[in-house]
Structure formats: structure tokens, C-alpha cells
Amino acid sequence: xxxxxxxxxxxxxxxxxxxxxxxxxxxxxxxxxxxxxxxxxxxxxxxxxxxxxxxxxxxxxxxxxxxxxxxxxxxxxxxxxxxxxxxxxxxxxxxxxxxxxxxxxxxxxxxxxxxxxxxxxxxxxxxxxxxxxxxxxxxxxxxxxxxxxxxxxxxxxxxxxxxxxxxxxxxxxxxxxxxxxxxxxxxxxxxxxxxxxxxxxxxxxxxxxxxxxxxxxxxxxxxxxxxxxxxxxxxxxxxxxxxxxxxxxxxxxxxxxxxxxxxxxxxxxxxxxxxxxxxxxxxxxxxxxxxxxxxxxxxxxxxxxxxxxxxxxxxxxxxxxxxxxxxxxxxxxxxxxxxxxxxxxxxxxxxxxxxxxxxxxxxxxxxxxxxxxxxxxxxxxxxxxxxxxxxxxxxxxxxxxxxxxxxxxxxxxxxxxxxxxxxxxxxxxxxxxxxxxxxxxxxxxxxxxxxxxxxxxxxxxxxxxxxxxxxxxxxxxxxxxxxxxxxxxxxxxxxxxxxxxxxxxxxxxxxxxxxxxxxxxxxxxxxxxxxxxxxxxxxxxxxxxxxxxxxxxxxxxxxxxxxxxxxxxxxxxxxxxxxxxxxxxxxxxxxxxxxxxxxxxxxxxxxxxxxxxxxxxxxxxxxxxxxxxxxxxxxxxxxxxxxxxxxxxxx
Numbered sequence: 001x002x003x004x005x006x007x008x009x010x011x012x013x014x015x016x017x018x019x020x021x022x023x024x025x026x027x028x029x030x031x032x033x034x035x036x037x038x039x040x041x042x043x044x045x046x047x048x049x050x051x052x053x054x055x056x057x058x059x060x061x062x063x064x065x066x067x068x069x070x071x072x073x074x075x076x077x078x079x080x081x082x083x084x085x086x087x088x089x090x091x092x093x094x095x096x097x098x099x100x101x102x103x104x105x106x107x108x109x110x111x112x113x114x115x116x117x118x119x120x121x122x123x124x125x126x127x128x129x130x131x132x133x134x135x136x137x138x139x140x141x142x143x144x145x146x147x148x149x150x151x152x153x154x155x156x157x158x159x160x161x162x163x164x165x166x167x168x169x170x171x172x173x174x175x176x177x178x179x180x181x182x183x184x185x186x187x188x189x190x191x192x193x194x195x196x197x198x199x200x201x202x203x204x205x206x207x208x209x210x211x212x213x214x215x216x217x218x219x220x221x222x223x224x225x226x227x228x229x230x231x232x233x234x235x236x237x238x239x240x241x242x243x244x245x246x247x248x249x250x251x252x253x254x255x256x257x258x259x260x261x262x263x264x265x266x267x268x269x270x271x272x273x274x275x276x277x278x279x280x281x282x283x284x285x286x287x288x289x290x291x292x293x294x295x296x297x298x299x300x301x302x303x304x305x306x307x308x309x310x311x312x313x314x315x316x317x318x319x320x321x322x323x324x325x326x327x328x329x330x331x332x333x334x335x336x337x338x339x340x341x342x343x344x345x346x347x348x349x350x351x352x353x354x355x356x357x358x359x360x361x362x363x364x365x366x367x368x369x370x371x372x373x374x375x376x377x378x379x380x381x382x383x384x385x386x387x388x389x390x391x392x393x394x395x396x397x398x399x400x401x402x403x404x405x406x407x408x409x410x411x412x413x414x415x416x417x418x419x420x421x422x423x424x425x426x427x428x429x430x431x432x433x434x435x436x437x438x439x440x441x442x443x444x445x446x447x448x449x450x451x452x453x454x455x456x457x458x459x460x461x462x463x464x465x466x467x468x469x470x471x472x473x474x475x476x477x478x479x480x481x482x483x484x485x486x487x488x489x490x491x492x493x494x495x496x497x498x499x500x501x502x503x504x505x506x507x508x509x510x511x512x513x514x515x516x517x518x519x520x521x522x523x524x525x526x527x528x529x530x531x532x533x534x535x536x537x538x539x540x541x542x543x544x545x546x547x548x549x550x551x552x553x554x555x556x557x558x559x560x561x562x563x564x565x566x567x568x569x570x571x572x573x574x575x576x577x578x579x580x581x582x583x584x585x586x587x588x589x590x591x592x593x594x595x596x597x598x599x600x601x602x603x604x605x606x607x608x609x610x611x612x613x614x615x616x617x618x619x620x621x622x623x624x625x626x627x628x629x630x631x632x633x634x635x636x637x638x639x640x641x642x643x644x645x646x647x648x649x650x651x
Contacts, residue, residue: 002067020116049151053072055360059075063123073155078120131384145270163255164249205249206281209252212250221301262369264333269333270371275287295327346373348408350369351408392429395428408428409624410627426651443514446639471574482568502579506579510579510580513564513581516531579630590603601638
């Protein structure tokens with residue numbers, strides 16, 4: 001069969017392609033047609049958002065009689081979204097067995113008369129044409145704004161179950177152990193009583209998860225959902241089993257790769273109306289608004305009425321951690337939705353929202369938010385031929401100029417790192433951004449002195465800031481790994497070896513950088529005197545012969561402080577005798593400075609060569625290492641009204 005060949009688009013006429021998916025039975029080959037239209041003609045179409053998945057083009061679409069290779073995820077999305085008379089589906093085949101229900105082959109799922117008209121990037125854009133990709137990315141905002149409805153493909157129920165088994169083996173074993181005939185009979189009764197047809201029984205976990213989403217989105221109790229109402233004949237074990245598999249499926253849905261994509265934010269925000277966005281799990285649909293509202297009311301119900309009243313636990317710490325991570329991705333979407341309605345989306349918020357998201361092409365870490373941010377500089381237009389180093393430098397400069405905040409230096413690439421794009425040390429590698437580990441708002445090393453990101457030098461590869469004279473690092477410990485059995489013992493031995501004495505309170509505070517995550521409040525907090533006291537008592541306890549093995553013997557918030565101490569880092573001593581903590585790249589001879597507007601001190605590496613071509617030869621020059629914690633200067637002790645500030649250059 002011939003390979004499909006794309007016709008050229010005319011970017012001056014705002015042309016795009018739309019895909020017509022022809023009706024067919026579930027097992028039939030997927031047949032499509034591509035039509036070229038102009039956005040100026042107001043074409044009618046819907047849009048598709050999905051995670052590309054593995055970059056393997058091993059599935060085939062028949063486009064106008066020719067073969068077009070696509071990924072498995074896109075093929076699955078088309079297979080489930082095309083209009084069809086539902087037959088014995090793939091999920092029914094995969095779910096057949098003792099714990100499956102027979103499908104109702106007479107149920108009509110979609111109108112079989114018309115084509116499904118979609119815009120999907122991998123099909124509607126010629127991915128082999130770099131120039132076309134760039135021109136279409138610049139139109140992406142218009143494409144999604146003019147779409148009638150946004151379909152979000154999350155994945156098949158089977159794929160999500162497989163992820164659950166891989167990521168939560170204990171919970172999956174417990175939650176999906178529903179193989180007995182008695183439990184199946186009970187689930188059938190529950191489903192039928194709730195008004196759910198037997199044809200959907202094999203996906204009871206998906207329907208249960210959707211029920212949980214919707215009931216909490218309405219600020220109701222979980223037992224008010226039709227599927228979870230207590231009724232005659234419903235055994236407690238059956239109800240618990242249904243809750244368990246529904247809970248796991250809910251987390252499985254929230255942790256799918258789609259939520260972490262860079263392009264998701266733009267696709268959702270620019271779709272009109274946002275309320276019409278629908279998530280698809282196999283044949284099941286869930287409004288995106290239900291996910292947002294679910295999280296808004298979840299905290300209220302999970303702490304008081306629902307879980308405590310019915311003694312239903314969300315399970316292990318691993319489960320809770322994954323749930324909190326997933327919550328952050330959904331909440332970031334909701335936050336940008338609110339800001340975008342008020343036209344307040346700036347570079348800083350875009351950076352925060354996109355900082356933990358993923359893209360297949362490194363250009364897309366920038367191009368993924370071009371349609372959202374106001375007043376972007378002209379040199380940030382999509383161009384897939386542009387070198388990554390040039391693009392990331394331009395984006396970093398735009399961020400600094402727009403926000404004027406030292407906060408963003410916390411994720412700069414720094415020196416002695418894997419700088420594959422040859423960026424200046426103060427520049428951000430947008431494809432490898434990691435959280436700095438320093439929570440904003442807890443400290444204020446510069447006190448009242450406001451930020452002064454003065455300007456970029458003429459070569460635009462150096463950044464000028466104002467800073468104090470500072471201190472110098474004289475000794476650095478070996479690296480404390482996450483697997484280090486006892487970081488405190490590690491540090492005490494190092495301090496003894498260099499002849500430095502410091503009290504255990506200081507050591508504990510520096511190791512944890514005087515902060516921990518309070519999961520009860522979902523926020524970062526400073527360590528209290530009570531924490532230090534408990535840590536001291538605990539260290540004595542576990543070093544004695546009476547050490548217990550039960551992990552729950554340590555209070556939860558104390559365990560969070562202990563986890564902070566186990567990050568990959570090293571401790572250092574300064575010339576003025578201060579104990580500090582920094583990244584493994586910290587070296588003897590590095591300087592510790594406080595810059596105007598900085599919440600944390602900066603570790604900088606002095607450069608001996610200060611000869612430059614832009615007339616700034618006399619400035620002290622440094623490479624950026626990292627933010628750092630230095631005991632005794634975190635709350636402005638190193639600066640006062642008489643402090644002399646000096647302009648320095650970061651290279």
C-alpha cells in the first residue's frame with residue numbers, strides 16, 4: 001500500500017488540515033480523509049489532546065486510501081472516538097474471564113451516520129516538514145480556540161490497570177482481587193441497582209472512579225453516589241472491593257502521562273468553552289471540570305465526614321504521595337484557567353506551571369506556552385531550526401526581564417553540570433528543570449533590599465546583579481547521598497576530622513535546611529524547636545540497643561524532616577565559621593554572597609579572567625553554582641542599612 005503524501009499548506013492563508021474519521025465497527029481498519037481548510041473560513045471541527053507515548057510509529061491509519069503510520073496512543077484514540085455501532089470491543093476481549101460481564105451488543109454507542117471531524121496534531125501536521133511544524137505551532141492558539149469541543153484521550157481502561165499493577169503492586173493486588181463468583185454477583189447487583197447496564201460491568205472500576213469524581217465535585221458525600229449507596233443485598237466486602245478498585249482507578253486516571261504534557265495547558269486553556277472538555281477512558285467520558293471541582297472539595301471530605309465515617313483509607317504513603325503529585329498537575333491547570341480569564345498570565349506563572357511538564361522535542365518547552373503569555377518578545381516565535389542554546393537563552397532573558405526576580409535563579413543550570421547546550425551558568429535549561437529544593441517565602445536573606453536584576457551585558461550572555469562582599473567556603477564534606485544510612489553521623493565524623501565543633505541542633509537544622517513539607521497543610525514550613533527536640537531524642541533512641549524496627553514509631557512530620565536531611569547534598573564550612581548546605585557541585589573556594597532581593601544566599605564560583613569586550617572589565621565575575629543554606633544569615637543577619645553593595649557579573 002502506498003504511503004500517504006501531504007499536500008503543501010499556505011501559511012499566509014492560515015490553512016490547516018482537518019481529519020474526517022469514517023464510521024466503522026470497532027475491529028475495522030481506521031479510515032480517514034484529510035481536508036485543507038482556512039481558519040478565516042470558520043470551519044467546524046473538534047480537537048483532540050493526547051499523550052504521544054512511545055515514539056514508535058507501529059500502527060496504521062488509512063488516509064484517503066494510503067497508509068499513514070502513527071503511534072499506538074493516537075490509533076487507540078481514533079478507534080474509540082470514531083462513530084460506530086458498538087460491537088464486541090477490544091476491552092471486552094481483554095476483560096473476558098471469570099470477573100467480566102457479557103457485553104450488550106445491541107446498545108448503540110454513537111450515531112453511525114456521520115464522520116467524526118477532528119484536528120489532531122500528528123495527523124493534521126506533516127511532522128516531517130520542519131517549516132510546516134513551526135508555522136502550525138504559531139497558529140495553535142487559533143486552532144484550539146475555534147474548535148467546537150476538546151476531546152482528551154487518557155487511555156484504555158486496560159492500560160491504566162496495567163500502570164496500577166506496575167506502580168502500586170500491593171494496592172492492585174488488594175483492589176483487583178474480585179475473582180469469586182459471589183463478589184461478581186454482588187457487583188452485578190450494585191451496578192444494576194445504580195442504573196448501570198451489565199454491558200459496562202467489566203469496567204466497574206472506571207465507573208466507580210467517575211462516580212467519585214462527580215460526587216465530590218458536587219460537594220456531596222461519597223455514599224450519596226448511586227454506585228456506593230448501601231442497599232439490601234450489598235455485602236460489606238463487595239462494597240469495600242468496589243471502593244478499592246474505584247479508588248485505584250481514580251489515581252490511575254490522574255497519574256496518566258497526559259496530565260504532565262507541556263502542550264496540555266495551552267490545549268485546555270484555549271479550547272472554547274473549557275467546560276465542554278471531556279476526558280475519555282475507553283468508551284467512558286468524564287468532564288474535565290469534574291476533576292477540577294473534585295480536588296476543590298476533596299480535602300474537605302477526606303478529613304472529616306467521608307473517610308472517617310466509613311473507615312475507608314486511601315492506603316499507603318506511596319499512594320498518598322502519588323495522589324499529591326497528581327493533584328499539583330490538576331491544580332496548576334485550574335490556577336492558569338483562573339488567571340487566563342483575567343488576562344493575567346505572565347512569564348513567571350507560565351514558568352511555574354510548565355516547570356515540571358514534559359515534551360518530546362526540546363523546543364516545545366518554550367513553544368508550548370507561546371499562545372498563552374502576553375507581550376512575548378518577537379524572538380520567541382516558533383522555529384524548529386533554531387539552536388536550543390539560543391532559544392533557552394532568549395527565554396531566560398524574557399523571564400528575567402518580565403519578572404525581575406532572583407527566585408528564578410534557583411533553577412538555573414549552574415556550573416559543573418551536564419550542560420549539553422553550552423548555556424551560561426545563570427541560564428535555565430528549560431528541558432531539565434528541577435526544583436531547587438528551597439521553598440520560596442520561608443527566608444529573607446536580603447531583608448528589605450529589593451531586587452536589582454540590573455541588566456544584561458552587551459554580549460547578552462552575562463547578567464549583572466548587586467551583592468554583598470560575602471564569605472568564602474573553606475571546607476566541603478563528601479556528598480551525602482539519599483541512601484546514606486545516617487546523615488547526622490556522616491556530618492559529625494566530617495566535622496571531627498576538620499576539627500570543627502558545632503552543636504547537634506545546628507547540624508540537624510542545616511541538614512534539613514530548616515524546612516520540611518507539612519502534608520497536613522500541603523505547604524512547606526520552617527523547623528520548630530519542637531522538631532529539633534524530637535529529632536535529638538530520636539537520634540539518641542535509634543542509636544541505642546533498644547532501637548525498634550516499626551516505621552510508624554516515628555511521627556509523620558518528623559519523618560518528613562528526616563527525608564529532607566536525606567537529599568543529595570554536601571555540607572560546607574565558611575571562612576567565618578558558618579555551617580551551610582549546598583549541592584554536590586559545591587567546591588572549596590566558592591563564595592557565598594547575598595544579592596539584593598534574594599531570599600537565599602548564592603554560592604558563586606569566582607573567575608580569574610575578567611577581560612571582556614563590552615567595557616565591563618573591572619567587575620568581579622562569577623559563575624553561578626546554586627542557592628544555598630547558611631546557618632545564621634538566612635533572615636537578613638548579613639545585611640543592614642550600612643551594607644555596601646557591589647555590582648557583580650554572572651557568566
